[in-house]
Amino acid sequence: DAGVIQSPRHEVTEMGQEVTLRCKPISGHNSLFWYRQTMMRGLELLIYFNNNVPIDDSGMPEDRFSAKMPNASFSTLKIQPSEPRDSAVYFCASSRRGSGTEAFFGQGTRLTVV
Amino acid sequence: AQSVTQLDSHVSVSEGTPVLLRCNYSSSYSPSLFWYVQHPNKGLQLLLKYTSAATLVKGINGFEAEFKKSETSFHLTKPSAHMSDAAEYFCVVSLTGGGNKLTFGTGTQLKVEL
Numbered sequence: 001d002a003g004v005i006q007s008p009r010h011e012v013t014e015m016g017q018e019v020t021l022r023c024k025p026i027s028g029h030n031s032l033f034w035y036r037q038t039m040m041r042g043l044e045l046l047i048y049f050n051n052n053v054p055i056d057d058s059g060m061p062e063d064r065f066s067a068k069m070p071n072a073s074f075s076t077l078k079i080q081p082s083e084p085r086d087s088a089v090y091f092c093a094s095s096r097r098g099s100g101t102e103a104f105f106g107q108g109t110r111l112t113v114v
Numbered sequence: 115a116q117s118v119t120q121l122d123s124h125v126s127v128s129e130g131t132p133v134l135l136r137c138n139y140s141s142s143y144s145p146s147l148f149w150y151v152q153h154p155n156k157g158l159q160l161l162l163k164y165t166s167a168a169t170l171v172k173g174i175n176g177f178e179a180e181f182k183k184s185e186t187s188f189h190l191t192k193p194s195a196h197m198s199d200a201a202e203y204f205c206v207v208s209l210t211g212g213g214n215k216l217t218f219g220t221g222t223q224l225k226v227e228l
Binding site for chain 2: 100
């Protein structure tokens with residue numbers, strides 16, 4: 001299995017532009033998570049889905065952020081408009097649904113907003 | 115509510131000496147607990163997990179952790195540190211029966227010196 005695949009690995013964009021991050025979870029996994037990692041805040045859960053349905057989006061910082069999961073094999077995290085404070089590494093993770101199941105992480109997307 | 119507290123933000127050891135990374139958890143229900151490792155500019159990798167079976171859990175690369183309910187602790191240990199162990203380590207909790215939302219600690223940076 002290829003693991004969780006994120007794209008792009010690196011993204012540099014100008015303030016005000018729209019940014020879309022992509023994630024392909026591991027086949028057969030039905031939970032998907034988006035995390036953000038910064039030096040100041042550490043790892044923050046932004047949103048997670050079970051069976052393509054958003055369960056908890058309380059970590060989404062503001063309306064500029066949105067996430068979708070149109071099917072079991074694809075998810076996007078969109079920032080519109082982007083701001084310099086959105087610069088971070090964004091991780092996608094997936095797991096099988098059920099208690100005590102571990103999440104498998106992608107390599108992350110390093111976003112820089114200038 | 116569930117949370118984890120990693121008691122040390124930085125730990126420094128000499129190569130060949132024991133490693134102890136401390137973690138305390140707070141959970142209203144039976145928790146599942148995990149340790150993840152993150153090497154520089156990499157994603158997160160599962161080291162080990164506890165899910166209400168044996169209280170002493172063995173993981174990869176010689177790491178192990180002991181679940182102590184009376185102390186609400188899940189400390190990570192290794193008998194002998196190796197240079198390749200230098201990384202950031204995260205203690206993670208999820209609720210058994212509460213789905214699989216993972217809550218991360220703030221991380222402990224392990225430095226291994228010659």
